[in-house]
Amino acid sequence: MKTVFGKAKTAAGIEGLRFHDLRGTAATKFRIAGLDDRDIALVMGWSESAVTALMRKYVSSSEVALDLLERMKQKPLATKQSQSP
Secondary structure: OOOHHHHHHHHHOOOOOOHHHHHHHHHHHHHHOOOOHHHHHHHHOOOHHHHHHHHHHHOOHHHHHHHHHHHHHHOOOOOOOOOOO
């Protein structure tokens, strides 16, 4: 008996992807979005040490920095309006 996920993969022509892989991808996206290990652990139902190990293995600090820079380019920076004397 196939799962809904298995049927969707077959219909999409995707091979070699496990449902478990999506959880790791979600955790990685959370990190890139700025969540810390404690928050990711809470959302994912993992221990904080498991999140730390996953991030150390799969997410580079340069990847997080590049994503942050890209998001900064998309949002205009707030500027102080000068006050008249």
